Structures are given as C-alpha cells and as structure tokens.
Amino acid sequence: MRVLLLALRRLAASLPTLFVVLAGLFLLLQLAPGDTVDALVAQMGGGDPVMMEELRRYYGLDVSVAVQLGRYIWRLLQLDLGFSAIYGKPVSAVILERLPATLLLMMSALSFAFAGGMALGVLAARKVNRWPDTLISTLGLIFYATPSFWFGLMGIVIFAVNLGWLPAGSFEEIGAGYTGFRRALDIAWHLFLPTLTLALIFLATYLRIMRASMLEVLNLEFVRTARAKGLSPGRVVRRHVLRNALLPMVTLIGLQAGTMLGGSIVVESVFALPGLGRLAYESVVQRDLNTLLGIVFVSALLVIAVNFIVDLLYARLDPRIVT
Amino acid sequence: MSAILTIDSLTVALPPGADRPRALENVSLELHPNEILCVVGESGSGKSMTAGAILGLLPDGVQAIAGKILLEGQDLLTLDDAQMQQIRGARIGMIFQEPMTALNPLRTIGDQIGEMFETHTTLRSSEIRARVLDLLRDVHIPDPEAARRAYPHELSGGQRQRAMIAMALALEPRVLIADEPTTALDVTTQAQILKLIRELQQRKGTAVLFITHDFGVVAEIADRVAVMQKGLLVEEGPAIDVLNDPQHPYTRALIAAVPPLVPPPPQMTGSEIILRIEHVSKTYRKGGLLARHRRVTHAVKDANLVLPRGGTLGIVGESGSGKSTLARCMVRLLDPDQGSIRLGDTDLASLSRKEMRAATRRIQMVYQDPFASLNPRRKAGELVAQGPIIHGETRERALARAKELFALVGLDPDSTERYPHEFSGGQRQRIGLARALALGPEVLVADEPVSALDVSVQAQVLRLLADLRKRLGLSMVFITHDLRVAAQICDRIAVMKDGEVVEEGLTAEVFTAPRHPYTKALLASVPGRDWTPPVSPDAVLALADTREFAPQLL
Amino acid sequence: METVARLAKSPAAIVGLLLLFLVVAMALTAPLVFPRDPLGLAGRPLQWPFVNSRFWLGTDTTGRDIAAQIFHGARISLLIGIVATLLAITIGIVLGALAGYYGGLVDDVLMRITEAFQTLPNFLLLLVLVAVFGSDIKTVTIAIGLVSWPASARLTRAEFLTLRSREFVQASRTLGMRDVQIIFREILPNALPPVIVYASVIMATAILLESALAFLNLSDPNVPSWGNLIGTGRSVLRTQWYVSAIPGIVILLTVLAVSLVGQGLNDALNPRLKRR
C-alpha cells in the first residue's frame, strides 16, 4: 500500500517532465518534412492528391499545429494515446503487442550485463593489477568499443550463417505453434544473440563500475575494522564489501534504462525483432506521430518505473535511505 | 610483571616516494597486563603504523622489515594470514578513530558485533544474541535491545564508539588497541568514553595500547606514556613523570604547546562596540513540498553578542551547536532569517548582495580546513592578492602587498609563487590569514582556525594571531570547540548549545564561575583538567627549531 | 605537465595514445595516400581484399576503394567525435554549473530539463532530430552533441555541489567576488578533471552513435564515414562480409583508443590513485 502510494507520488512528480517531453517532441516532429500520409502513399507506390487530402483529413492533419497539439493533449489527459496511422489500431494496442519482446530483451540483457559485470568486476578488483584484472579490464574495454550492431551482424555471419547454430533473427519460430516450455526455450534460443549484442556495452560499463566501486569500498575504514575482527578475506568481501559496492551499480541501472531502450532500436532492427525499438524507428520513418509519442510515453513510464524500482532496491540495500 | 605484548626494535619501511623512507625506526615498547599505555606524537609520527604492524594490517606497500612483535611470546611477524586471522579480534581487539566510518553502514550493530562470535566461536545464534546484548549493556548504551537492531547511522557518535568498544571487547582479548578513539567526539562524549574504557580495562584487566595526540587525554587516562617523533620513540615512562617532568626536548616542546585551562589575566579593551549581533536566527529548511518530508533545523536561535573593538570574542560549544552558522551569518555567507549584525553603524544583515560585496573588506573570515580553504589551482601569492584586486587594486600593487603580508604572517615572501599543496598545514593556515588580512578588515571571524593542526603548530598559529591582534588592533570572533584554546585567546566567551547562546561573559569569569549547567558540564569534561602543563619558554624555542617557521614571531 | 608524465607511465594509456596516433595519422595522410575522391568509382564492385593490389582492402558494393574510405573516414569520425563532444560538454558544463552553483529553483528547472532528456532514449531523439533536420554531416554532428550532454551536466552539477560548499569558494565570496567569477574562475577549473575524463566517454559514444545512424541509412552519404560503409556492406553480409567487417574493426580500435586514453587520464587525474 505504502509502495503504491510512493509510486503514485513519484509518477505525479514526473508528470511535468513527461509533458514537456511529449509536447516538445510533438512540436519538433512538425518540422519534419513530410507526414504520415506521404509515408503511406510511398508504401502504396503512389496515389492521387484528392485521396491524399482526404487521408489528411482522416488523420486529423488538416488543422493547425496548435489544434493538433491541443487535441493530442486532451486525449492524453483522458489516457488515450490515440490511433496509429501505420497500423490502423489504437496506439495502446500496438504498443502492447510490441512491449513483451522489448521487455524480454531488455530484461535478459540487463540481467546478463548486471550479473556478468558484477562477477567480472569482483574478480578483477580482487586480483587488482594482476593478470586476471588486466585481462578482464581489457576485455571490458573492447566490449565497450564494439559497435553493437556490428557485433550483431558479425554474430549472424558466424553463428547463424557459417555455423548454423543460432537463428539469424526474429523472436520465435513462426507457425511452429510451440506452447509452454517448448516455446520459452524457442524464444530463449532466438534471443540469445540479441541479448548478447545489447548487453555487451552495458556489461563493459557494469564491469568497470563494479571494479572501481569494489576498490573504493575496499579502502574504506569499516573494511579495516572487519579485517581487524579476524575475518578471512573472502568473508570480508562477501559480508562487508559486496553490498556496499553494489550501490553505485544499482544507481547505474536507473541511469541507463533510457539508453538501453535506445540501444534496442538498433538491435531489434539487426535481428528483426518485433519490439518497441523497431516500432519507434518505423514510426519515425513513417511519421506516425501518435505511435511515436505513445512509445515515448510508455518508455518514459518504463524509465520512471525502473528508477522507482531501483530506488526501492536502493532503500532495501541501504538503510540510510528513507523512502 | 611480564609484558603481554613486546615490540622489539621494530622497523617499518614505506614505499618509495613516501615522505620518508621509514615509518618506524627501531621502535621498542612493552605493554603489560592491566595497564593503559598511551602513545602520543604529532601527525605522521608513526602511531597508527605501530598499531597496524601489530595487527598485520599495514597498508599496501608498507612492510615491517626488521624486529619482532611478541604476543605472549609468539612473534606475530612470522605468522601467515590464516594464523593472524585467529589472533585479530580474538586476542587483540581494535578500536578506530572515526565511529562514522569504522562501522559498516549497511549492517546492524548487533550483526556486526555478533560477527565476532560467528568468526571465532561456534556459538549458536540465540547465544550470540544474548552475548551481544550483554556487551551492549556493558558499554552503557541506552536501550541495548534497540541498539542491537539499529544501523550505525541511527546512533550518535558516542553510541557508535561504545558499540565499537563492545565489539572490540567481545571476545575479551588480552590486548586492546585504540587508535585515537575519542578524537572525533565532542568533549563531553569524549569524557564518557574515556571513563568507559578505563572502567572496562580495570574490570577485565585488559592491556590497552591507547594512541592519541592529545596530552589532555594522556593526563586523563594513561598509566604509562610513550612519545613518538617521526618514527622514533623518543621518550617512555610512567604518565606522572612524563607529563610533569618531560626529559626529551621534543616532549617538553609538545607539552609546552598545550594551552593551560586557566585563562591569563584579562586584557584591557575599550568599551566601544565594533560588532553587535542582535536577535539573529537562522533556520535550515530541506526537502520536498509535503510538510512531512520537510526537515527543519533551527541552527541559530535569537543570538545576541557584542564584540568590543580590539577584543576577541570566543564562541564555544559542541558540534552542531550552531557556531559556524552564526559565523557565516556574520560575513553574510548565509542570510540570517532575522536580526541585525551591526558592524560600526552598518547593518550587514540588511545590505543587498552588491553592497555586501563592497562591505566584505571590513569583515573577513579565516577558515578551519587548511586544505579546503585554498583554491588548489592558484598560486599562494595570487590567493592573497585576489581580494585587493577585486576591490580595485592593480595587480602589481596587490602582488607586492601579498609579499609583505607573507612576511607579516611568517612565511617566506619568495614562496608566493608556490601552489598551496607545496605548503604544510600550518603554513597554509598562515596563507589563509594573510588573505583575510590583505583587505585590512576591522573584524576577523575565525572558524576553528587551529582545530585541524597539531598542538605545536596550533601553538604557533595562536601566538601569531595574538601578535597580529596586538600589532594591527584587530577585533576578532574566534570559534572553537577547544576550551583550552578559548581560555588562552579570548577576552570574552559565549557558550552555545543547540543554537542558543546559553552563557556569555568575560573569559575569566566564565571559566572560574560558570553559571549555566551546560557550561559547567563542558568545563568538567575537559580531559586532563587537573593537570597544568609545566611551561618553560626554552621548550617552546626548542620546538621552534624543529620547524621551518621564522623565529622572530615567537 | 605532471598529468602528462603520469599518463606516460600507464601502459594502457600508451597503447591508447599509440592507436589514437595511428587514427590521427590516417586522417592526416588520407589526402596524400588516397588523393582521389574516396567516394568515386574506383573499380569493379565487391573485390575481395588482398586480391587486387590496387585495392588492398577490396572494394565495396558501389566499387569504391575500402582502404580509401577507411583513411578518409578517420577524418569524419574524429571530426564528429571532437565537435559533438565539445558541444555536449559545453552545454553540460554551463547547465550543470548553473544548476549546481545556484541550486534551488534554477537547479530544479535545469534538472527537470536534463531529466526530460534522459527519460527520452537518446538514440530515439537522435533519430527524430535527423528525420527532422536532415542528415548532412553538420546536422548529424550537432544532433549527436545535443543528445549527449545530460550526463556531463549531471557530472558538473555534482562537482559543483560539493565544491560550492568548499571553504575556498566561501572565501572567494567573502572576498567580494561576483558569481560569474566564482563559477568560471574558481570552481570550474577544479570541477573540470572528471568532466574531461568523461569527455572521452562522450567522444567514444559519439563515434558509435554516428555509425549506428549510418547503419540505419540515416547519416550523410556524401562523406566517407565508416558507419556508411558498414551500412552498405549489410546487403552483402552473407557473401562479402568483409565490407562490413573492416570498418567495424576500425571503429572498434578507434573507440578503444579513445577509451584507453580516457582511462589513462582518469588514473592520472585521480588523486586517490596517485600513490600507486
């Protein structure tokens, strides 16, 4: 109950930001050359002006920008994200269809990056300045420097094309009609390479932060206290260092939620995944304003939610924080 | 009585590039059961290194290269890590200086104390819980059950230090090492902790190696004293002897630098009031829009003070009592919520920002932290010249004046080209002073200007201040938490508690006949109040030789 | 000076500097080694590397010399990296400094704006900007700068928050200094080191962002950028994978170089690590 209240309060606090983002984007996109009707006509391979004017009227593009914005906001206030021009369905429905793939991808990439980054960071910090540290840090730097889409492409070339071990794309085997566990397995198999691709750069970041944070905490007074108590080094790390060192990592999750969504645009288009990122790309190209704003709305909510969860987590980890 | 811990010709090497090659040189010490051995010395003399060497917890790159450390006959330097782990905590307990940082902020007190038993015994958790409660009771923490479940940040500094002591003594080690355990605490709390250590030590017969830089504390608690200087043990003996009849010149100098608690006879000051503070209040507000989340601290409540021209007004009080807040209001670093601050006939509190910028040349401030108060990216001379330049002086003239000021505060005038980090703490404090003086202020507000300095340096800076005051006719507001310092330098004293000025009057009167109970308690807590350091002027001169300061100022 | 000396001691930084030097050398010598227009038709499309001695890295789908594009592309990547980074950092520093120094309402407003930028996935914003303002190289560079500043603003703000309560800042105020002077002359030089270190991260990201844009066919086709080359190679990925692979490796090495130098700088500027 208290958590719910907190969540609501947090949401209320972020509303102005959200509003600014949506209105700003709306106005920005008005400056773009062409509108959704142009994109539609392009897809159809042509059309005549009468029909185009008619479509503009239909999509409500024939009135002034101010009126359009006013209408949009009015609808938004009623929690209506509007109608998608590309898909001819309510935006909320379109987004809901695409959300699972993105969420799954983000979550698996995040868990992978977090767990891997943590493990490698701890290892590197404990062997600081010795060869495992050097190796891990170097790998981290290389991961960080790899363009993710390129890694994905090369992954496809090697693992899908040459070796044939992994699928080259898509979310699951279509029409295979798998259900239950078999389907989960199938999805996991399809998401393996995309997850790796998206996670790589974050893994590198987490690794670096974890290493630095471990080294920092290892220098703190209370670690000396713990050692003076006669604790073994392993125990010192487990019981005193780790949790403290995790705090900046947790903060980082919140900070990077937005970046990760951005990264999924590229990854989803490399692997042809039906996710929000690719939808966002398509709606920019197709000038589907409602869908794009809807995605921004949802992803902002997502970022806010992630940050909220991070804060809760932080408060659990750190008793000094009162929520 | 045979020693329980013997340090025999211990030499500890520092890594290349450190300020000296050896942290400890040929140090020999004995610690007997049921005694408190105080190790004193200035910062960097190697006190902490001694403790670290005993526990085998020296920093990376620092190594014991010669000598022995015998604990009940066993040489600790020959033990491997696993064996040392058996000894740490179980046979040697340790208390550190900072109660804020020495406890893991993310785990409860009970958990951290219980860990001692988990590590070294096979007790069951219910037994551990009972033992922890007993320990907390032993160290007189109010409501031990609550304290057990509390996180460190939920306890006060004194309570945390009690918890540390409980933890160190959990397994009743024969030896307890305490590295400046009371330095970070207020005097009243310090007095309680010292009493507690004494009490527990006597009850359990523990041998305590007590590290401190404060001779007052030594006088309060020590059975025997060892004095260290730059890694060498220069003097050792029973407390009474060393304190009252020090042999080594260094010891003599150190002790001479300790200000006596008895104020000197009052100086004559005029009756003209230069600074008058009336009904000043300041409240800090923090936090969100919702009333529940707002945090309000009434840092200063209706303060009234007067500073006579040419006089020094001391403001004393415990941490958080509002001393700094009041000082910042005086120079308008903070805008007081209400009240007036009359400097001559101007009310500083009512000036606009622009007017205040012009008025800054009349009232200047000296800061506590010699490291943080100087911009590390500016040359010393520039730092001093900055003020005049801002107020319209030409650059050359201001820099020339800076050189004069350097000489005035006892710095080499040629050092204006150096950067702050190339000076020692005391020297930096002199730069800060020169910067404040450069504008020729009528009033100087000094917020704990000597608290961060070693006693010997502190003595010099205090002397310098007194000297300048006489020569330049400065009026000064002097903030300190050290009553010994206040006694020596201030004509008038104001005692603050929780934002209020609870007592104000001539120093001699306040010290000899305190009226407010809080003032009484404060005075009663001063460590070693019964001991009057023997003063010998030659000792002070001897100390000066060990420093690089210009001797004409002493 | 000291920093440079310390930088020279770190092997990672040396490797980074060396790689960076190579990239810069490529950028500088490009017009000498490959005087012809790198986008001009050089020969038959899709020749494999090391087959034709005239095109030792082969040709792409439009018959352009890959090696020439790699060399000339170094200029583009460096240009984008440097200009976008300068832009991002300047915006970040100014906003962060104002927010951190003044606090209160100014801070609230500026941080709201920063947050707004951070809730929006930066790549998405970049797409929108490019869709709106077109994709010539200037626009792309500015757009990348515009989406990259929030982190540096936060960093600067955090530095200012700690520094503004430092005693030396208070001292400047009690000396009668004006806010502008305090912000830019007293605090900023002290707040700069972490921001400079972070600049390397921005620069690395900027190079990656441009290549991702190019990969989606949204960067400037009139310049020989590495990302464009990867993008063109995508359609022949299964057969002539080298078209994408080569520029990818070059981007990797460049970004690696920038990060290594950044890390070296970090170590050199971080006082805590000085003693090691």
Add this chain to the structure above:
Amino acid sequence: QETPKRGGVFTVHLGSEQRILNPALRASTGVYLITSKIMEALVDLDAKGNPAPVLATSWDAAPDGKTITFKLRQGVTWHDGKPFTSADVQYTALEMWKKHLNYGTQLQQYLEAVDTPDAHTAVFRYSRPMPLDLLLRALCDLGYIAPRHIFEGTNILENPANTAPIGTGPFKFVQYERGQFIIAERNPNYWRKEFPYLDRIVWRVITDKSAVAAALETGQIQLSSYNGLSLSDLDRLKGDERFEVSTRGIEANAFNNTLEFNTRRKELADVRVRRAIAHAIDVEFFIENFLYGQAKPATGPIPSSSPAFYPAGKPPYPFDKKKAEALLDEAGYKRGAGGTRFTLKIVPIMNGEDVPLLATFIQQSLGDVGIKVEIVQLDIAGALTTVYRDWNFDLATGWHQYRGDPAVSTTVWYRSGSPKGSPWTNQWGWQSDKVDQLIDQAASEIDPVKRKALYADWVTAVNEEIPVWMITERKFFAATSRQIQNHHNVPRWDSSDWHDTWIASS
C-alpha cells in the same frame, strides 16, 4: 507433372508491415501479395497476359466506349456466408475505387454510376469514353471487390474488415500479428470446387533484407517475391538448386530506375544539359556491376514486357562521355575552377535497395564530366515531400512502376497539371502542349491499334525532351522453393489467388 496434392502450409516472405489489407482501398503489391488470396477482383490476367474472368464472367463495351457491362459469377459467397451480388460491385466501385483507392480515383474519375439491373449484372457508366482494354488491364489491380454488407453505413476507413479482410477468395483470413505474421487458411466453400490445394498460407514479416536469404535457406519461408531479397542474394541463390530465381510470372510488374530533373533550375531547363547527363552515365556498367545484370537499359517509359504498347527502339542516350562534355560546353557550362561546372543536389527516393547505389553511381559519373553532385539523404516521407511538394531538389532518383497500361500511372509523370504534392507525378516544372495532348488523346481512344500508335508518338516525344529519364528497365525477381508447384504460371502470379498452387513433398 505429378498430380497435385492437397494440404500443406506455404510460408511467404512479407517485406513490410501493411497498414491496411483491403486492395479496394489500397493498390500496392504488399497488399496484393496477401489479400489477393482472400479477396478477388473482377478480372485477372491469364498465362498469356490477356484478361481472364474471375468474379466477372464476361464484359462488353458500348460502341461509344461510355458504357461497360459486366456479367457477374453466380453462386459465389463471401467468407461469412452472404451471397456475392452486383450490389457489392456497385458499392465498391463508387464508394471505394472512386473515392479512396490510389490510382483508382484517377481511373474512375469519369465513372458516373454503376447500374445493377439484376443481381449478377453491373453496368459501368462513364461520362467520357473508357477504353475497354485499359479498364480490364487496370481492374486486375484496381478491381478488387469488397463486401457491401460489411462496409455499408460504417466509416469505411476505420472498418475492422480492412485489417481482417472478408472476401470471396480461396483462402480465409485467420490472424494478423503485427510485425510478425499473417495467416490465412483454406476456404472450403470456394467457388472453384476442389480448390485450393493448400491448407494454409503464412506470411512472415521480415523487414531486414539480409535476414530473408537466411530464412529462405533454412526453410523458414518458401517464397520471397518483388525483390524481397537483396540483389547479391538473388544473384547467389540463382546457383542454388533448391530455388528458382526468376522474373517468370511477375512480368506484369515492370519497373524502371528513374532520374528526375527539376527544370526550374536554369541549367536543367536546358535540354542539352539533361541529355548530357544521360550520356554521362554508363548504364551498362551500372547494370552489370551494381545490379548483377538484373536489368537492361530502358528505351523509354513503356517497358518491352508490355507488348500491347511497347514501341521497339534503342536506348535513346547511350553512354558517351565526350558527347556529354561537348553538350555541356555547348550549353555554356564550361568547367570552372577545380574542373567543376556546377553543383546539383540529388534526392534519392528510397523505395529500393538499388536507389542509393544509383544515386552514388550518378554522383560518381557526373563528377567525371564536371558536375558535382551532393546526395541529400532523407527517409522516404521526407524525400517525397522534398521532391513532390517542396520541389526542393535538382535531381531525384527512384523507381517508376509500370502498371500494365501507360494511362494508369505512367503518363502522369509527363502530363502537366498534376496538383502540387502529388507523388510520382510531373512535379519537375516541365510542360509540353504536344505531350499533354497525346496523353489525353490516348487515354480516351477506344481503338487499341490507334492507342498503341499514339503512345509510340508519345514515347518519341518524351525521349526527345527527357524531363524524366527512365534509365533501366527491370523486372522483379522472385525466389521460390522448388517444392512449390504451379507457381508463377500467370503474369502477376504473386498478386493472384494461388488457388492451384500446391506443395510437393520433399
């Protein structure tokens, strides 16, 4: 040939998400590829390319060309069980084709009424003569019939049947999972008894071209048509036994690479400059090296695959650098400092993989004759607006699709008077009375022989002036698994109903 086998799932590549699945509202290959199996048109083309009956069984034009009567097939029911009647035809023609359908509104501009004397007769009445051959050829694409009872009285554009189509075709719509797949299953009550053979058709959305080949090779899809594969993959798969890669059965959908000139720009207003540009581009080289030979130089706006109209000829502007330079010099644009004569902006209209390649090739080629070219990269909506509404271009390059009859969508590229903003029409600021006249005459000429002659004149005229240069003549390629039988057996097979398609067991 084996005997056809019933059953099986045919999986087809779909290259882009479709906003709408109603071919009576949207004429595009993307829609046909799916919905032509579900909904049917009045007529379709037979193997020889002649109009063949589907929902219309016969047709007849009045001598004045203003009245055309269709007899409709009897006993056909919609997928929801309602009977198909002339009311459906009337409704679709007047409410959809004439009002909403792209190209349809143009085609049916002069349609005044559709009379329904009985349930199986529909009489189209025009205010101007309508050539029967034009109408029939156009109706293959623009003649799909939608169920009146579903649409009538609703907002046509928002009707759910637009994305869950109900038709009379051999397959019934089952499911559309956005971004992923569309499924249709066998219609047991199809009017061609015993047909279709297939149980199911699944269209998989794969937007990324490089992923398509992998899907094909791993058997995830069995057909990718309309150049859904990249040129290099098409080339590679030609050598693969498992697939047939050819243009067979897609002949009706020819297209050209184009180069549009904005004649508002003074240099380009000079026909010599336009010709010089055409001469400067080595089309053969481009085709050979960039298109893997999958094209030939065009001889004019009417492709050779359209025998009813194609006037034989040679490519009008063969590659000749010297001549190009001479023409430019003659026009007064001598090479200036750095060898540059002038600079042009080219806007690629990205509706095909080869468009950016051609833009680059044009840039390279014109650079050689001293014309500096800057490519303006825009996404397709941006490019269309920039070229067709804002006229903010010097050159543009994209595709022209020929739709069976020049009058459907080709002549508008040359005819003046198209409203500003209308894409793929003459927005080049170029006008010729002679050409306008020829176009208008041919559009209402009901004698096929005379029509062909008029178009031949027209081709000569526009080749002379080249306001737009049709550079190459191309056909779409499809890659089909050899398991699939009876595929590409009619000229617009991919857009046909697939009632006789079946899958051989491997």
